[in-house]
Amino acid sequence: MSEELGTLEDLPQDYRDEMDRAGVAPLWPMMRNVLPHGAPQPVTRPGHWTYGALRPLLLRAGELTPVEKAERRVLVLSDPGRGVGAMQTTSTIYLGIQLLLPGESAPAHRHTPSAVRIVVEGTGGYTVVDGERLPMEEGDLVLTPCGEWHDHGHDGDEPVIWLDALDLPLFVYLEGSYAIEGELQAQRNRPDASQVEYRAAGLAPTRRPGQRPRRYPMLRYPWTRTEAALRQVTIYGEGVAELDYINPETGEDVLPALGFTAMMLQAGQTHAPPLRSSSFAFHVVRGEGETVVNGKVIQWGPKDTFTAPVFADISHSAGTEAFLIRIHDRPLQDKLGYYEERPR
Numbered sequence: 108m109s110e111e112l113g114t115l116e117d118l119p120q121d122y123r124d125e126m127d128r129a130g131v132a133p134l135w136p137m138m139r140n141v142l143p144h145g146a147p148q149p150v151t152r153p154g155h156w157t158y159g160a161l162r163p164l165l166l167r168a169g170e171l172t173p174v175e176k177a178e179r180r181v182l183v184l185s186d187p188g189r190g191v192g193a194m195q196t197t198s199t200i201y202l203g204i205q206l207l208l209p210g211e212s213a214p215a216h217r218h219t220p221s222a223v224r225i226v227v228e229g230t231g232g233y234t235v236v237d238g239e240r241l242p243m244e245e246g247d248l249v250l251t252p253c254g255e256w257h258d259h260g261h262d263g264d265e266p267v268i269w270l271d272a273l274d275l276p277l278f279v280y281l282e283g284s285y286a287i288e289g290e291l292q293a294q295r296n297r298p299d300a301s302q303v304e305y306r307a308a309g310l311a312p313t314r315r316p317g318q319r320p321r322r323y324p325m326l327r328y329p330w331t332r333t334e335a336a337l338r339q340v341t342i343y344g345e346g347v348a349e350l351d352y353i354n355p356e357t358g359e360d361v362l363p364a365l366g367f368t369a370m371m372l373q374a375g376q377t378h379a380p381p382l383r384s385s386s387f388a389f390h391v392v393r394g395e396g397e398t399v400v401n402g403k404v405i406q407w408g409p410k411d412t413f414t415a416p417v418f419a420d421i422s423h424s425a426g427t428e429a430f431l432i433r434i435h436d437r438p439l440q441d442k443l444g445y446y447e448e449r450p451r
């Protein structure tokens with residue numbers, strides 16, 4: 108194994124000038140930047156956004172910027188490792204917090220990145236995806252997959268706030284990110300699939316010969332069901348209760364690049380997962396606790412959001428009964444064949 112690699116300064120100036128003119132650079136002085144020993148060196152740093160800080164800022168955006176001037180009224184959670192203004196929260200995860208005021212609507216568009224909404228506050232909001240109207244209640248997880256038309260509306264009388272998670276950084280990296288704008292969609296006059304065909308886990312519509320299920324058959328995962336399921340797992344399972352959000356037809360992750368896992372911690376419970384090659388964002392649906400990420404102590408409360416870079420050393424301890432949704436990029440890493448876990 109070569110220990111000391113040559114530096115740029117080892118090379119004569121005329122050779123370096125010649126390389127510049129030819130548009131080439133030597134790999135060896137940069138080798139460890141792109142292929143560090145043993146483990147990646149993430150740029151991402153752990154972040155923590157309290158809801159107490161975000162909420163008033165977002166409501167003020169509601170006074171300052173009409174939705175027509177914003178298309179989406181969103182404050183982006185910038186990764187501290189990349190600095191404020193960074194349109195990403197970890198290497199692959201973009202998070203934004205979005206406000207819709209009573210009577211407002213956010214126009215229809217579709218884009219290459221996929222999005223997920225986790226509803227933080229308010230009732231009466233809804234998202235229409237490909238004509239299907241998806242009610243948004245606190246804690247619900249609502250998908251707007253890659254390429255599907257979506258617009259947001261609000262029939263209630265208090266502000267509605269939700270957290271957006273998108274695989275946008277990946278699409279920016281791929282130079283594949285763009286949107287197409289359109290008219291508000293006509294809504295089908297029926298409840299969304301989570302209330303009809305996919306009402307109960309383990310049941311799906313009868314398959315007819317030659318008929319394939321929709322690629323994204325269920326677009327809304329009501330929180331009430333997730334919480335009830337986590338409570339059952341807590342009673343009968345061992346350790347921390349965790350449930351993955353899956354496509355009910357395929358059993359696979361709900362989206363191609365992003366994954367979502369609901370977690371329940373009991374009051375006083377601690378949990379230290381293995382080091383994982385995916386980056387994470389945690390959204391607190393309910394409860395209080397403390398998580399240490401690479402030595403950084405994060406004291407979280409209801410509706411807060413915090414993050415961890417790849418291979419982070421993470422340990423949670425819940426002060427109260429707590430519910431979190433963990434957002435990660437394991438589906439992407441699985442597809443690329445390198446998802447990995449290491450013992451702490």
Ligand code: GTQ
Nearest residue numbers: 179181203205218222271
């Ligand atoms: O609601 O469609 O946070 O297109 C960023 C881009 C939300 C959305 C975001 C978007 C949306």
